[in-house]
Amino acid sequence: MGFHNNKTGRYQLYSDSERKAYAQQQREANRQSIMSKWITVWRLKDERKWTDAAIKKYLGTPVEQNGYKVFPVSQIKQVEQSDAFQQWMLPRLEKLYKRDCQEYGEDIASDIKNASLALLRSHSESSAPRVEQILIDALKEVIGAFQPDELAYLALTSKIELPIRDRWAYTVHQLLPNQYVVSREWKRVDLAVVQDRKPVALVELKAMYSYDAAMDPISISGFCDSLERDERKALKLAGDDASVFTVLLATHPRTSVPIEYEQVIKYRNLINRSFRTFGDAHAIEKAANEAVSARFNGKNVIAAGKLPGGIAFDIEVDVLYWVMKA
Structure with a gap:
C-alpha cells in the first residue's frame, strides 16, 4: 500500500485525492454529528418556522459549534412541547399557510403546513407515554435510592x-x-x-401488609376501596389530559417476628398469625397476589412486582407493588 511521490520525492501512504476525499468524509460525519444534537438558527427559522423574536423569547442566546449558531435539540423539543409555544405557533402556521397558498398553491401549502403540524404533534403525543414509562421505571429502580437494608427497616x-x-x-x-x-x-x-401548572400524571399510593390480602382476600382490609376513592378524587383533578395512576404497596416480611421486637415492629401478632395460617412467606405472597389479582380483575394493571428491601432485625423484607392506570 502507498507509493513514491516523484514530485515531492517522498513516500506517501495515500494520494492527494484520497486525502481530500477522507477530509470531506470527516467533515460530513462531523456535520451530521452536530446536526443530530444541535439545530442551527437558520434551520429553526427555515424548517421549523420560528421567528427571531420567538428564538429570543423561548431559547435565549445560541451557542457556537464549528462556526454555526446553534441550540441543543433537547432544549428545542422541550420548548416545542409546551402549551405556551404551541399557542403561539399554531396561529403562525395558519398565517403562513394563507401566504403559501397564494405563492405555491393550495396543495403545496397544505404539505408545508402538515409537515410542521406533524412535528408539533409528535412532541405532544410522545410526552405522556414517556412520563408514564419513566414513572414505572423509576418505581422499579427506587430501591437504589435507599441505603442497604434501609427499606426493610422503614417497612417494618x-x-x-x-x-x-x-x-x-x-x-x-x-x-x-x-x-x-x-x-x-x-x-x-x-x-x-x-x-x-397543569397535571400530566397524578399518582395515589396506599400501603398495607401482605397478610392484609392473604388473610382477608375479599375486602383486603378495605385498602382497595380506599385506593379507589383516591382514584376518583384524582380523576376530578386530572381533567381530560392527565393520566391517573394508583399504587398498592404491601410490606412482606419473609419470616415471623420474635417476641423481643413486639414493641418495635408494627403488627407483630398479625404477621405471625399469617405464618401460622399459611406456613411460610412464599405461601403468604402467593395468597396475597391471588387476592389482589381477583380484586383488581378488569382494572388496567400496568405493572406489578416486588422491591427487595434487605434485612432488618434479622428479618428479610420485600415490598410488593401493583400499579393501576385509570
Whole structure:
C-alpha cells in the first residue's frame, strides 16, 4: 500500500485525492454529528418556522459549534412541547399557510403546513407515554435510592408509602426534562407530574401488609376501596389530559417476628398469625397476589412486582407493588 511521490520525492501512504476525499468524509460525519444534537438558527427559522423574536423569547442566546449558531435539540423539543409555544405557533402556521397558498398553491401549502403540524404533534403525543414509562421505571429502580437494608427497616417500623413516595418522586424529578415539575402533595394528591401548572400524571399510593390480602382476600382490609376513592378524587383533578395512576404497596416480611421486637415492629401478632395460617412467606405472597389479582380483575394493571428491601432485625423484607392506570 502507498507509493513514491516523484514530485515531492517522498513516500506517501495515500494520494492527494484520497486525502481530500477522507477530509470531506470527516467533515460530513462531523456535520451530521452536530446536526443530530444541535439545530442551527437558520434551520429553526427555515424548517421549523420560528421567528427571531420567538428564538429570543423561548431559547435565549445560541451557542457556537464549528462556526454555526446553534441550540441543543433537547432544549428545542422541550420548548416545542409546551402549551405556551404551541399557542403561539399554531396561529403562525395558519398565517403562513394563507401566504403559501397564494405563492405555491393550495396543495403545496397544505404539505408545508402538515409537515410542521406533524412535528408539533409528535412532541405532544410522545410526552405522556414517556412520563408514564419513566414513572414505572423509576418505581422499579427506587430501591437504589435507599441505603442497604434501609427499606426493610422503614417497612417494618413505619408506614412505607411515604418513604417510597418521597424517593420515587425525587428519582422521577431527576429523570424528567426541565419542563416538568414533580410535586408531592399536589392539591392533596400523593405525587404529581405537572407541566405549565397543569397535571400530566397524578399518582395515589396506599400501603398495607401482605397478610392484609392473604388473610382477608375479599375486602383486603378495605385498602382497595380506599385506593379507589383516591382514584376518583384524582380523576376530578386530572381533567381530560392527565393520566391517573394508583399504587398498592404491601410490606412482606419473609419470616415471623420474635417476641423481643413486639414493641418495635408494627403488627407483630398479625404477621405471625399469617405464618401460622399459611406456613411460610412464599405461601403468604402467593395468597396475597391471588387476592389482589381477583380484586383488581378488569382494572388496567400496568405493572406489578416486588422491591427487595434487605434485612432488618434479622428479618428479610420485600415490598410488593401493583400499579393501576385509570
